[in-house]
Amino acid sequence: MPKIKIPKSSPSIDMTPMVDLAFLLVTFFMLAASFRPSEPVTVETPSSISDKVIPENMIMVTIDPDGKVYFNLTDPEARKETLKNMASLYKVSLNDEQMEKFSLMSTFGCSMKELPAYIDLPGDSRKEFKTDGIPLDSLDNQLKNWISYGQLAALNTGKTAYEEAKQKGLSPDAADFKPKFIIRADGKAVYKKAEKVIDVFRELNLNNLNFVTSSEYNPNNPN
Amino acid sequence: MAEIAESGGGGHDKGKKRAKKSSTRVDMTPMVDLAFLLLTFFVLTSTFSKPKVMSLAYPAKIDKPTGDAPKLNNGITFLLSKDKIFYYTGEFYPADRPGKDGPTKLTETNFSASGLRKVLADLNSYVLLRKEGLVKKVKAKQMADTTYTRELEQLKGKPEALKVLVKTDDKALCKNFIDLIDEVKIAEIGVIAPVPMLPAELKLLETELKK
Numbered sequence: 001m002p003k004i005k006i007p008k009s010s011p012s013i014d015m016t017p018m019v020d021l022a023f024l025l026v027t028f029f030m031l032a033a034s035f036r037p038s039e040p041v042t043v044e045t046p047s048s049i050s051d052k053v054i055p056e057n058m059i060m061v062t063i064d065p066d067g068k069v070y071f072n073l074t075d076p077e078a079r080k081e082t083l084k085n086m087a088s089l090y091k092v093s094l095n096d097e098q099m100e101k102f103s104l105m106s107t108f109g110c111s112m113k114e115l116p117a118y119i120d121l122p123g124d125s126r127k128e129f130k131t132d133g134i135p136l137d138s139l140d141n142q143l144k145n146w147i148s149y150g151q152l153a154a155l156n157t158g159k160t161a162y163e164e165a166k167q168k169g170l171s172p173d174a175a176d177f178k179p180k181f182i183i184r185a186d187g188k189a190v191y192k193k194a195e196k197v198i199d200v201f202r203e204l205n206l207n208n209l210n211f212v213t214s215s216e217y218n219p220n221n222p223n
Numbered sequence: 224m225a226e227i228a229e230s231g232g233g234g235h236d237k238g239k240k241r242a243k244k245s246s247t248r249v250d251m252t253p254m255v256d257l258a259f260l261l262l263t264f265f266v267l268t269s270t271f272s273k274p275k276v277m278s279l280a281y282p283a284k285i286d287k288p289t290g291d292a293p294k295l296n297n298g299i300t301f302l303l304s305k306d307k308i309f310y311y312t313g314e315f316y317p318a319d320r321p322g323k324d325g326p327t328k329l330t331e332t333n334f335s336a337s338g339l340r341k342v343l344a345d346l347n348s349y350v351l352l353r354k355e356g357l358v359k360k361v362k363a364k365q366m367a368d369t370t371y372t373r374e375l376e377q378l379k380g381k382p383e384a385l386k387v388l389v390k391t392d393d394k395a396l397c398k399n400f401i402d403l404i405d406e407v408k409i410a411e412i413g414v415i416a417p418v419p420m421l422p423a424e425l426k427l428l429e430t431e432l433k434k
Contacts, residue, residue, distance in 0.1 A: 015251045022258035029265030046401040049409060050277035063397070182276060187398030191303070191391045194400070195417075202284045210276035211401055219336075219409060 048213035067193035068133030070109030078153035154179035184212040343410035347385040379413025390420040
């Protein structure tokens, strides 16, 4: 009987190509991922079939499950401008450092009185800040002022960005640079609270609103 | 660690002891573990953080409403409460001022595909049937897709197309509202108007909820 030779092979595999690939992908995703700044409130949005991506230049009003209202403006320059106007309107004194800090913050929800204390908090403890959100009742409608100053400032910064893009020889669409108005309401929030915010927008004659949603399957356009 | 792999295949050595050869290979398993862990983390976080927006144009606010509300033809009104939805078609006739078919009665439906979606698809068949014809033309390359979008917009604005009024009570949730708007958009309805609820409608809704 001829001997059957069993080929001796080492069970160790050369993993180098696999590791190369894995690290390549890790690097790619690390660079491609954009980290959102930590928000003081977590909101679970309902889903819809819409496939419109959230715009760059926006004014966002967040409504949490308890109906508290938060405000956010994406453009740092516009934030500074808005805060300056708001501080002089409500006679709240803020120093340059606080202004700078505010321009880099994200969503916030506190009255003008509480704002300096809120800005001075370190980033992690802002989540625990006890507040009733931005006041928006008829006697003290701070949200209305935030939106109206905010949209003017955002319109200006959008305009300069548009001019810059034009000078670079691109053919930009002016509509892309205008601020968009976004409502991010938690699915469990009562609709009447959202309606109040919508009414504030409509009083300022801002009628094109957007609701943040997570995407879901579209029966009309399955792909 | 590097020796484990070599001694694994050494069953035929018959107990012979050899001087240990130091290998230049490094065990990469922990590194690979870490790499894949990071990879999974980034893949999952980067795909799930893309929120979408659904736009809704509200009518401009008028300080003084002029005269009576305009007559609504071919309209459906939804009354929303917490996780419940009712509707009636056409005009609203309260119990003390009934129309030709008597006072308005509410019909209950739900947010599923067999409930709300079917109701809207049936009532808006005028637009949906014509839209199918347009889609066929686009697929057969008889029509450009820009023309298709324009024609569809025109179709949505026609008097025969369904119009939707949304009225909410104090208990309705944002999720209910967004779900309804979403279904309305699926049914290709162009005119959506969130309007305040009439006291008579609220009364009718409350009696319906108690059932």
